Amino acid sequence: MSKGTIKKVAGPLVIAEGMRDANMFDVVRVSGQRLIGEIIEMHGDQASIQVYEETSGLGPGEPVESTGAPLSVELGPGLIGSIFDGIQRPLVDIMNATGSNLTRGVEFSSLKRDTVWHFVPSASVGDEVESGDILGTVMETEIVAHKILVPFGVAGTIKSINEGDYTITDTVAVIESADGSTIDVMMMQKWPVRRGRPYKQKLSPDMPLITGQRVIDTLFPIAKGGVAAVPGPFGSGKTVVQHQLAKWAEADIVVYIGCGERGNEMTDVLNEFPELKDPKTGHSLMQRTVLIANTSDMPVAAREASIYVGITIAEYFRDMGYSVALMADSTSRWAEALREMSGRLEEMPGEEGYPAYLGSRLAQFYERAGRVISLGKNGREGALSVIGAVSPPGGDISEPVSQATLRIVKVFWGLDANLAYRRHFPAINWLTSYSLYGDSMSGWFNGNVDEAWMATRARIMKMLHDESELEEIVKLVGMDALSAGDRLKLEAARSIREDFLHQDAFHEVDTYTPPRKQFKMMGLVLAFYDMGLEALQKGIRIDDLVKMGVREKIGRFKYIASENIEKEYQDIMHKLEREIEDLSRREEA
Incomplete structure (x- = not known):
């Protein structure tokens, strides 16, 4: 274990000398208050340490001690529902012990050592296991089954494994490796944070x-x-x-x-x-x-x-x-x-x-x-x-x-x-x-939602881009310069923006829209546009199309519960067809 002394303090950076035996990214304890730090640079026997706590009051000559291990997290039952700080200290436990403000040098285990968990084995004595295999499960919460894995670098035959109530530091299984040595496996394992898990x-x-x-x-x-x-x-x-x-x-x-x-x-x-x-x-x-x-x-x-x-x-x-x-x-x-x-x-x-x-x-x-x-x-x-x-x-x-x-x-x-x-x-x-990711996921959307998903999405995107170009024209020469077809496109794009893209996070139905409903919503807006274009060719005025009562129904479709969308979709489509037919008859008359 490498020990040195502080040479210089600059905010959260501490320079320590006499640290020749320490390694990059070793966790160190700084001063008599045992503040947590990490070595981020080495020059000869000098180590530059970033300290994860307030350094005011530190001075040259105070001791620095390396733990010989990199910054690691504790992984095991007790993670879910916890609130940690940036270096995995349990904030609720610290608050209960020391009050509302973080106290310097406070030492707490990241995961509670005294909590008992019920371990249910899924492997048996005599099974050959390797890194990543599941030994058993612990119901950490009502909805999360925490799977206890064989630690990285461990492989062999299970000598003992028992169901029961254990803390995270108790041995739940013993594995005998190929060379005859035995490894005690706990529910908790550690992993260095700067290295990705394999x-x-x-x-x-x-x-x-x-x-x-x-x-x-x-x-x-x-x-x-x-x-x-x-x-x-x-x-x-x-x-x-x-x-x-x-x-x-x-x-x-x-x-x-x-x-x-x-x-x-x-x-x-x-x-x-x-x-x-x-x-x-x-x-x-x-x-x-x-x-x-x-x-x-x-x-x-x-x-x-x-x-x-x-x-x-x-x-x-x-x-x-x-x-x-x-x-x-x-x-x-x-x-x-x-x-x-x-x-x-x-x-x-x-x-x-x-x-x-x-x-x-x-x-x-x-x-x-x-x-x-x-x-x-x-x-x-x-x-x-x-x-x-x-x-x-x-x-x-x-x-x-x-x-x-x-x-x-x-x-x-x-x-x-x-x-x-x-x-x-x-x-x-x-x-x-x-x-x-759009193209690589097109097969999933076309296969699981509707085969026309990607084509419909492309039309929606094009309409929004066309709208931005038409808006520039309107700003320059006014709405009257647009053709009836372009005005219809602007109205459809406005419906996409206000009815489809705008979403109320606090509305009990609108807060979440499943993919099938999203597809139906796009379909209604495009149906209004397509039928409107046909109606314009028959001589129906754009103002009459814009004022159709069915448009409010299209706008409020997002508030329809998921189980009713198929029926409501059909009703709106029939209403749209009827209203356009009524306009056609009125125009002919």
């Missing part, structure tokens, strides 16, 4: 992560195991979008990282999530959620570690065969922490002061997402989807963090302050956003 095979992203949000699922879908960025200025609805995804996305487990966000926003999350009812199970959303809270007033170095802690926990549940959604809010604050530490290390700055390795660090984080076959003889399919919010200063996405993120992610949901100002939510701009 898997057998990565699968292509050809299945969508259905979210129930129409603008996302229809126009800019994200794949299971995909990555998305949500950049937007203050007040454009990033947090509400992430709440909706956490609540409705087809994910078994949600990991929410509040990375450098305002304390009051994180408080809202901590208060709302336990009260939110999980629509799939009827239980609290917290029964399948892990929260990591690292607010803007917490030590900046821990912010840098928080997203690695979160994604390691997410990978652990992915290895069990679950679909996991990870929300990082926001990676801009993480990049600011990176910039601050880089500045204190006196590294050569890149664009806008960010370190030159900003892009590669972001890529290392996002590339840990994916749909994979896990380790083990009967590898399970699991998925880890990552949605990262970006908070560019002043909403300017030409800044380095946004640009570096866009080079990595395949889905860009660009939030627009003007849409938010007009109370159009979600404020995702359909002209600037994109998804590169």
Whole structure:
């Protein structure tokens, strides 16, 4: 164990000498208060340490001690429903012991050592097992079965395994390896956060992560195991979008990282999530959620570690065969922490002061997402989807963090302050956003929703783009310069914007729209446009088409419960045909 002394203190950066035997990324204890830190640079016997706690009062000559191990997380029963800080300290336990403010040097186990869990084996004595195989399960909450896996690097024959009540540090199974040695397996294992957990095979992203949000699922879908960025200025609805995804996305487990966000926003999350009812199970959303809270007033170095802690926990549940959604809010604050530490290390700055390795660090984080076959003889399919919010200063996405993120992610949901100002939510701009997963998932949508899905989606997108061009003409020469067909297209596009893309997160029906209903909604708008074009050719006036009573029915279709959509769809189509026939007869008369 390497021991040294403090030479220099610069904010969260501490330089220690006499650390020649220490290694990069070793966790160290700094001073007599035993503050947690991590070695991020070595020069001879000098180690540069980023300290994850407040360093005021530290001075040269105080002791520094290396633990000889990298920053790791504890993985096991007790993760679900917990609230951790950026280095996986349990915030509720710390608050109960020390009060509302974090105390420096406080030492708590990440997972409770005294909680007893009922272990049910799924393997038997004599079974040959390897890394990633399931030994048994623990019902962690009413809806999450926590699978106890053979740790990485362990293989052999099970000598003993018993059902019963155990703590996470008790031995639940003994495995004899090929060389005759025995390994005691506990329910808890540790994993270094900066190293991705291994898997057998990565699968292509050809299945969508259905979210129930129409603008996302229809126009800019994200794949299971995909990555998305949500950049937007203050007040454009990033947090509400992430709440909706956490609540409705087809994910078994949600990991929410509040990375450098305002304390009051994180408080809202901590208060709302336990009260939110999980629509799939009827239980609290917290029964399948892990929260990591690292607010803007917490030590900046821990912010840098928080997203690695979160994604390691997410990978652990992915290895069990679950679909996991990870929300990082926001990676801009993480990049600011990176910039601050880089500045204190006196590294050569890149664009806008960010370190030159900003892009590669972001890529290392996002590339840990994916749909994979896990380790083990009967590898399970699991998925880890990552949605990262970006908070560019002043909403300017030409800044380095946004640009570096866009080079990595395949889905860009660009939030627009003007849409938010007009109370159009979600404020995702359909002209600037994109998804590169659309073509690879076309087979799934055409096969599982309707064979005309992709063709219908393409028509909707074209109509929205045509509308933006027609709006420019209207601004220059007025509405009267447009042909009747173009005016009809503008009306149909307005219906797409106001009736289809606008979605009320707080309405009990409109908050979630299944894909089949989304397809029917698109069909109604396009039916109005197609029948309207035919009617115009028969001489019916555009003003009469626009004022048809059925248009209100089309607009209110989004409030129809899912079980009634087929009947309501047919009723609206019949009403549309009847009203156009009535207009035709009136015109002929």
